[in-house]
Amino acid sequence: MEHYYQKEIECAPYEQIRAWQNERLIKTVNHVYKNVPYYRELMIKKGVTPDDIKSVDDLKKLPFLTKSDLRDAYPYGLMGVDRSEAVRIQSTSGTTGKRVVAFYTQHDIDLWEDCCARAIAAAGGTKDDVVHVSYGYGLFTGGAGLHGGSHKIGSLTLPMSSGNTDRQIQFMCDLGSTILCCTPSYAAYLGETITERGLKDRIKLKAGIFGAEAWSQEMRRDIEKTLGIKAYDIYGLTEISGPGVAYECSAQTGMHINEDHFIAEIIDPVTEEVLPYGEKGELVFTCITKEAFPLIRYRTRDICVLTREPCSCGRTHVKMSKPMGRSDDMLIVKGVNVFPSQIETVLINKGYPANYQIVVDRVNNSDTIEVRVEMTPEMFSDTLGQISSREQELIEAMKSMLGIFVKVKLVAPKSIARSEGKAVRIIDNRKLY
Numbered sequence: 001m002e003h004y005y006q007k008e009i010e011c012a013p014y015e016q017i018r019a020w021q022n023e024r025l026i027k028t029v030n031h032v033y034k035n036v037p038y039y040r041e042l043m044i045k046k047g048v049t050p051d052d053i054k055s056v057d058d059l060k061k062l063p064f065l066t067k068s069d070l071r072d073a074y075p076y077g078l079m080g081v082d083r084s085e086a087v088r089i090q091s092t093s094g095t096t097g098k099r100v101v102a103f104y105t106q107h108d109i110d111l112w113e114d115c116c117a118r119a120i121a122a123a124g125g126t127k128d129d130v131v132h133v134s135y136g137y138g139l140f141t142g143g144a145g146l147h148g149g150s151h152k153i154g155s156l157t158l159p160m161s162s163g164n165t166d167r168q169i170q171f172m173c174d175l176g177s178t179i180l181c182c183t184p185s186y187a188a189y190l191g192e193t194i195t196e197r198g199l200k201d202r203i204k205l206k207a208g209i210f211g212a213e214a215w216s217q218e219m220r221r222d223i224e225k226t227l228g229i230k231a232y233d234i235y236g237l238t239e240i241s242g243p244g245v246a247y248e249c250s251a252q253t254g255m256h257i258n259e260d261h262f263i264a265e266i267i268d269p270v271t272e273e274v275l276p277y278g279e280k281g282e283l284v285f286t287c288i289t290k291e292a293f294p295l296i297r298y299r300t301r302d303i304c305v306l307t308r309e310p311c312s313c314g315r316t317h318v319k320m321s322k323p324m325g326r327s328d329d330m331l332i333v334k335g336v337n338v339f340p341s342q343i344e345t346v347l348i349n350k351g352y353p354a355n356y357q358i359v360v361d362r363v364n365n366s367d368t369i370e371v372r373v374e375m376t377p378e379m380f381s382d383t384l385g386q387i388s389s390r391e392q393e394l395i396e397a398m399k400s401m402l403g404i405f406v407k408v409k410l411v412a413p414k415s416i417a418r419s420e421g422k423a424v425r426i427i428d429n430r431k432l433y
Contacts (some may be wrong), residue, residue, distance in 0.1 A: 003117060005118075006118065007314075009260055011315055012260075017259050021260075021288060023057055024287065024288035024289060025055070025059065026050075026053055026055075028296065029050045029053045031080060031291075032080060033049070034081070035081065036076055036077075038077045039078065039296065042065075045063070046061070046332065048062060059297065060274055062297050063297065064284070064299050065295055065298045067301075074100075074192050079293065080294050083086075085291070086105055086107055086320075087104060087106050088103070089139075090139055090141045090144065094394050100238060102141075102238050105291045105408070108293070109148065109293055111241075113149050113244075115149070115245065115261065116148060116244035118149075118244070119149060119156070119232070119234050119244050120149050120150060120179065121153060122248065123179060123247075125179050125207070126153065127154030129156070129178045130158065130176055130177045131146070131150035131155045131158065131181065132168075132172060133160055133161075135182055135212065135243075136161055138161075142212050145244055146181040146209065149244065156175075158177060163240060169193065172190075172205070178204055178206050179207050180207075183212045183423070184215035184356075185354070185423035187208055187227065187231070188219065188354050189224065190227070191223055191227045193227060196396060199384070203227065204270055205227055207231075208223065208231045209247075210234065211234040211235060211236065213288045216344045217342045218344065218345050220357055221349060222337075222348055230349055231251075235255050235320065239293075239295055239406075240262065240287060240300075241261075244305060246258065246319075249311065251254050251311050251313050253319065254311075255322070256319055257318050257320055261289045262285050262288065263286040264284070264318060265283075265284040266279060266304070267329040268282070269281060277307055278305060279305065281301060281305075283302045284300065287401060303325045303327055324339070331360060331426065331428070332431060333360060333369045334367050334404050337403075343402075346394065346397045350393070352375070352394075356372060356373045356374065356425070357372045357426070359372065359427045360428045360429065361429045361430065369404070371387045371398065371409070372416065373394065374416055375413055377413050394408040395408050
């Protein structure tokens with residue numbers, strides 16, 4: 001198959017999508033109630049049984065799951081099949097506590113790879129492409145998901161994993177990589193390095209599929225310019241399956257959610273009320289085709305908007321906006337909600353590289369926030385007075401964007417550690433108190 005464009009699924013009418021969801025939701029709820037005691041107890045506490053779920057309209061009757069539930073049920077408490085039926089485990093980094101683990105049957109992996117294949121096809125991928133996968137392999141879902149999706153397409157797949165930038169660029173040049181899959185921060189680093197080495201004319205990339213961390217539209221444009229590509233967003237969570245839950249098409253007006261596998265809701269994160277299309281709130285997912293780890297009403301904590309506005313690509317599955325922040329991980333500094341994407345927007349608009357760190361501290365019971373920003377080599381040759389003037393300009397721009405004072409410190413080029421996986425953007429020292 002030259003293109004992995006499943007038109008009968010991806011362009012199905014809404015009535016067909018809803019029919020699939022109704023049937024699969026009922027089946028999944030019965031499966032979970034029977035096989036997952038942890039979630040069955042939550043249902044019993046809420047006074048609901050599988051007989052109460054007759055369509056997607058009844059979804060609101062079911063209890064939510066959160067990351068705390070996943071940690072409480074670690075490791076096997078939310079598993080929906082006998083352990084002998086599972087063939088793989090994937091896991092989050094576990095930087096905020098116990099690792100979150102997810103299990104897969106072979107059927108689960110096949111469907112996950114289908115979703116990733118759709119994402120690659122939507123970015124223009126065919127069997128004639130060379131897909132360069134620089135997401136991490138191992139427990140992280142990024143490498144495995146896009147690797148499997150590339151195989152489904154029939155593309156030549158380079159399982160590069162993260163790291164060893166010299167080898168990445170050598171293979172990119174020698175083997176003619178055409179589609180790059182990695183985190184946006186690493187794509188920016190690759191673009192910066194390729195430009196410095198004067199190798200841009202040897203790069204054959206046409207598209208990039210970037211996810212696993214927040215990135216702004218300004219960063220997208222910077223990557224597209226540096227690498228000479230069209231940059232596509234991809235969304236996923238280890239808990240739900242991994243990358244490929246949603247993906248951008250050529251229209252780039254949001255990410256299409258694979259609604260034949262996942263039901264998406266937007267809720268008010270405080271009241272938990274389900275919100276209509278077009279309203280901003282917390283994204284909630286229900287898995288309706290997974291066997292080993294079928295989470296129901298899982299609160300992602302990502303803030304976004306859903307829309308069913310017709311898409312020029314012809315796909316009919318609901319679209320989600322790029323996440324606008326987190327309902328739990330956003331920084332609250334002096335009572336103000338601060339998202340790294342806001343700071344990144346200011347920096348890129350002012351011509352600074354997308355490599356920075358946000359340091360939050362508490363001094364004399366008062367929060368402080370400092371943004372450390374790398375200068376370009378040209379800026380680094382400025383006088384101390386010019387650097388001070390640049391810092392003041394950024395301070396004023398940050399205050400205009402955020403509404404609070406932010407200390408800005410310009411630092412030497414390449415003095416902030418580069419990331420080959422997820423960028424470490426925030427250092428919150430308040431957690432030490």
